[in-house]
Amino acid sequence: MHRRLTVGLLAVACTAAGLAFTASPASAAATYPVKTTLDGRTVKDPEVPVGRQRVADKYPEGSSVTIVCQDDGPSYGGSTLWDLTTDGLYVPDAYVKTGSSGRVMGACSIPQSFPAKVTLNGRRNKGDAATAPGSVVDRYPAGVNVPVVCQAASGGAIWDRTSHDLWVPDEQIKTGTTGYVSGLPRCDTDGTTGGGGGFPADPNAAEAIAFARARLGHTDWNNQCELFVERAYGTSGRFATALAHYRWQRDNGRIHTGSVPPPGAAVFFTSTTSAGHIMLSIGDNSAISTGPSVYQTNTFRERSDYLGWAYVPSGW
Template identity: 30%
Template sequence: MPKRSRGPVAAVAAAALAVVLVGGAPGAAYAYADSATGTINTSGTALSVRSGPGTGYAAWRTVSDGSTVTLLCQTTGQSVTGTYGTTTLWDLLSNGGMVSDAYVHTGSDGQVVNSCAYVGDEPSSKTNPRSANGAIDWAFQRYRSTAYENLCLAFVAQAYGWGGSGWNTAEIGGDWESSNGYLKTSGIPPRGALVWYHNSVGSGHVAISLGEGKVIGTSVGGGVGVAGYLDHGSYRGWSVAYLPAAW
């Protein structure tokens, strides 16, 4: 079922636009909307919201058929066949999870919001065992866990596949990122970035960016959860997921 029917005039206009956009695939040099509204259409079944762009990623919640959702960005991932045909397009929702665009009515068969921005690679001298999506998936598998309270630095290090960070506190880690030129203070933290904070007790805090202003980490309502990147106390900035002392 197509998301939008096109008459002859609309079809001609769409064809002309396609030439300009060179297909409009995620990552193309074209500015889409910053956000958009969609409607879940599964013909009755609740749709799993996943930690990444594929059905193999953790399903940490569901959204009911007919629900209105807000799309923050879109990315390519696993091919899925659903209500609106087959697509590799996945939508990041305002709660930080992803759903296949095959089940979301947006008024278009293609991309409608900006492509999700991913953080750059860490130095090859200390490559993380897990990718950004793998780390985020690990974190979502522990959603609402209270086992990592006061262990935010260990949480992000283990999410990226390490046994530990090698630093005693997130404040020390943030200081290192800053003094070595890795800490960025402008722009919204891209997906997979480490997001650093000061806190009142001097130990600091760190979380993992989901992109588009969302993070997952400890100390969200007393456990692992999703928050806005400015919801924690004193925001310092973000860095690539580089943990040089990790083990």
């Protein structure tokens, strides 16, 4: 079994007897508010598209990021400084309220080296079997330090990419933690929480989702999708139709496309009527929708009439 993903990050604070390894940066992580909604990137590149190396709207305006270290990169927002968060994602320092235009954290140290627990084959792809095509037999003997440049998820387990462009299962490396290593970036966005960065769209998002879940299977909400979402947030009479709600969100520049809606977000569709349609995102690419009965779906973004998602108004 490969090391399973764990919630949160554990500090690297131990060394293996007789086998030193490079620990995380010495300076403690620090939390700062963001100036605007920020994407999270696995690379220091302002132009990288949303997808494998960029998570849209990872850190919403009003939330905070916890920085592990800082590094130089391409200029963005008037600064060449980039911050690596405890999520293993880079954000441009110009849009983080650190109280300084310069460094407030230590420089990132990449790669970080850790001893192999057993002799390991280097794999061409994360998740590959030890003898998969392209594997390098006995590339990392037991006890030898493995230089890790980034980490990623595959099949619910953590995998480490080395500076030799090979992959090894993280459970076979003595990193000092059972989770991701603080101070190492992600290699890609697999297994990374979508937009919202773990912060709900609204303080009442959890309660709204609970309201919607409790009504799965109910048949008394047909043609009342907008009211359903509003009632989930403890309000009503905000918009006459889902389409009117969508137009307000659109006209105020709040609609997001191309990213997974965070929990509690409103999800919009043109539908087959002039009223449009709205669902409530419950996270993990799933949403709860009304119809002849209230149901849950994870294929809503595949609909041809999908318009995008938005955080519900802050006044709800």
